[in-house]
Amino acid sequence: MSEINFTLPPSLPGSTSAAGGLAPHTLKALTTLEGLLAPGQQAQAQVLGRAEAAQGQQISLRLTLADGRSVTLDALATRQPELPAGTRLQLTALPDNRLLITQPDAARPLTRLDLPAGSLLQARVLSSTPSGNLQQIVAQLPDGRQLLLESARPLPVGSLINARVLDDRSLQAISPDARVQQLDLLQQLASQFARQSPLSALFTALRSLQGQPLPSGLQQSIERLLNSQPSAAQLSDSRQLAAILRNAGVGLEHRVLSGQGGALDSDLKANLLRLLGQLSSFNPATTLQSPAGTLLMATLPTLARQVLGALGQRPERQPGLSFPLPTQRLEGLENPSLQTLLKLAAGAVARVQSHQLASLAQGQASSTEGQPATVLQMEIPVRELPTPIQLRIRSEDGEPRKRKGSERQRQWKIDLAFDLEPLGPLQVQAQLCRNQFSGQLWAERPATAALIDRELGELRRTLSEAGLEIGELDCHRGTPPAPPSTPLETHWIHVTA
Numbered sequence: 001m002s003e004i005n006f007t008l009p010p011s012l013p014g015s016t017s018a019a020g021g022l023a024p025h026t027l028k029a030l031t032t033l034e035g036l037l038a039p040g041q042q043a044q045a046q047v048l049g050r051a052e053a054a055q056g057q058q059i060s061l062r063l064t065l066a067d068g069r070s071v072t073l074d075a076l077a078t079r080q081p082e083l084p085a086g087t088r089l090q091l092t093a094l095p096d097n098r099l100l101i102t103q104p105d106a107a108r109p110l111t112r113l114d115l116p117a118g119s120l121l122q123a124r125v126l127s128s129t130p131s132g133n134l135q136q137i138v139a140q141l142p143d144g145r146q147l148l149l150e151s152a153r154p155l156p157v158g159s160l161i162n163a164r165v166l167d168d169r170s171l172q173a174i175s176p177d178a179r180v181q182q183l184d185l186l187q188q189l190a191s192q193f194a195r196q197s198p199l200s201a202l203f204t205a206l207r208s209l210q211g212q213p214l215p216s217g218l219q220q221s222i223e224r225l226l227n228s229q230p231s232a233a234q235l236s237d238s239r240q241l242a243a244i245l246r247n248a249g250v251g252l253e254h255r256v257l258s259g260q261g262g263a264l265d266s267d268l269k270a271n272l273l274r275l276l277g278q279l280s281s282f283n284p285a286t287t288l289q290s291p292a293g294t295l296l297m298a299t300l301p302t303l304a305r306q307v308l309g310a311l312g313q314r315p316e317r318q319p320g321l322s323f324p325l326p327t328q329r330l331e332g333l334e335n336p337s338l339q340t341l342l343k344l345a346a347g348a349v350a351r352v353q354s355h356q357l358a359s360l361a362q363g364q365a366s367s368t369e370g371q372p373a374t375v376l377q378m379e380i381p382v383r384e385l386p387t388p389i390q391l392r393i394r395s396e397d398g399e400p401r402k403r404k405g406s407e408r409q410r411q412w413k414i415d416l417a418f419d420l421e422p423l424g425p426l427q428v429q430a431q432l433c434r435n436q437f438s439g440q441l442w443a444e445r446p447a448t449a450a451l452i453d454r455e456l457g458e459l460r461r462t463l464s465e466a467g468l469e470i471g472e473l474d475c476h477r478g479t480p481p482a483p484p485s486t487p488l489e490t491h492w493i494h495v496t497a
Contacts, residue, residue: 027059027075027099036063036071037093045101047087048072059083063091075099084138085157086126086146112168119165120174123147128154189357196354197347199379200387203229205344218278225271229383245391248378249352250359268381269352276345282338355379362394390417410434423448427480437463438471442480449477 037043048060056078063071083089092100115121123139126146130136137149139161149171155161163171206222214222228247234240249269256264264270355377362375374395381388392415416428423445430439443449452475460470 025077025079025101026094027077027101029097029099030058030074030076033093033097033099036065036073037091037099039093039095041066041093043091043093045073045089045091047083047085047089049085050083061089061091084127084129084136086138086140088146113165113171114168115165117165117167121163121165121171123161123163125155125157125159125161127157130154185357185361189354189361192350192354192357195347196351197344198387199348199351199381202341202344202348203381205341215278215282218275218282221271221275221278224265225275228266228268228271229381232382232384235382244380245376245378248380248391250356250376250378269349272345272349272352276342276349279338279342279345351379386421387419391415392417423451425479429480432468435467436469436471437473439473440480441475442478443475444478446477449475 043066044064045061048062050057050059052058053076056076059075059077061073061075063073065071077083089101092102094100121141123141126138126140128135128137128151131150134150134152135154137147137151137155139147139149141147161171161173163173166172203226206226209222210226230240230244234244243266247266247268249267249272252264252267252269255267359375359377362377363373375392376394377390377392379388379390394413394415410433412432414428414430416426416430418426418428420426423443425444426448427442428439429442430437441452443452456473456475460473463470
């Protein structure tokens with residue numbers, strides 16, 4: 001149901017009263033009111049259903065009398081008031097077995113929400129009736145209040161709506177198992193994160209093998225992987241940078257499934273999978289029955305193994321969500337064995353997949369918080385740098401909603417993370433809104449923070465010469481503060497429902 005959107009109409013359909021509720025209306029009881037209601041007495045009622053009759057519309061009501069009794073009553077309406085199932089009414093008995101029905105303010109379906117965007121709610125469908133090209137849906141919240149909704153699709157009476165508030169007049173349905181899917185994704189991420197190893201360790205080991213006699217297929221896979229690394233100069237060219245980001249490996253499965261399997265010579269993950277396939281073919285220990293083979297197959301999810309086959313190879317807070325991923329150092333790589341190379345290659349694939357799963361998890365989390373976004377987290381090994389560049393890109397999805405009094409401005413944000421000697425770990429958070437640039441730099445080493453602070457004037461001058469207006473630009477020692485771990489949500493769900 002995640003593709004269904006609901007809107008709340010500006011007013012109740014067919015309403016004629018000034019308050020926007022149901023206009024007073026008279027019904028003819030089909031059974032005697034004697035012993036139930038005397039003329040002038042009142043009772044609360046709820047519509048159970050309605051059906052067409054020869055002289056109008058027959059409406060079934062459940063009455064709650066003053067003494068607490070509950071009875072069912074059928075009545076006839078000569079006109080057709082908007083009385084979907086679940087509507088709550090107030091009845092006043094009139095002479096001649098007639099009933100005057102009104103709808104108290106508290107019983108009228110809501111046509112406006114007073115919940116903040118991103119809040120979650122649950123409601124049960126009471127009725128779904130056609131209204132032009134749309135469906136008029138009356139749904140009941142757990143506290144008894146009702147919502148009047150418009151939807152492009154009919155919904156079965158009695159079904160549950162799980163929705164997220166977009167604004168005061170819009171809801172977006174969410175799948176009831178969305179959180180289960182997110183939990184499964186986080187479990188996969190934890191598994192891959194536990195197996196990952198730094199890309200730099202693999203590249204160091206592969207460079208140590210250059211010039212040594214190796215099987216031709218393995219040699220080609222190593223050379224292809226090493227040659228696919230971009231140079232630092234390529235990062236300054238916009239077209240080459242776009243190609244570098246495209247070949248970072250995080251979109252491999254999408255490219256293969258969309259028919260781009262023949263253009264993957266420079267894709268990082270594709271080359272890692274080729275290398276892994278070559279290494280496993282030369283290592284008899286990596287059979288499906290061996291412990292090493294079991295580890296290898298666990299490292300490669302099903303889709304990755306399918307991609308490996310498509311490339312002509314033979315395959316036999318929450319961990320991983322932190323950014324940047326940690327870079328542990330591995331010893332003893334001067335003369336790597338085949339088993340060591342296999343472990344490093346599998347760890348490198350797991351690292352790329354950790355970035356992929358972290359991107360999906362962050363995108364799902366942003367949707368749950370009411371701010372849908374596409375997140376791409378990746379790692380780019382550069383020839384001249386000892387460690388790869390870690391990059392995370394976040395793009396807000398959907399059309400920006402207008403704020404009161406002004407139109408929302410498009411803003412670009414980028415987070416960068418480096419670990420460069422002798423500077424040490426660095427992180428950059430930069431924003432570009434229209435033509436104004438602002439940013440925060442974070443250095444873990446005191447000497448690096450002092451150096452950057454001295455060079456900020458030169459950075460401002462360079463950015464100004466590039467035509468940008470400079471806003472806030474500062475350097476701090478340490479790491480950026482962590483975002484709030486738990487979004488504020490309003491739950492309208494009974495735990496016993």
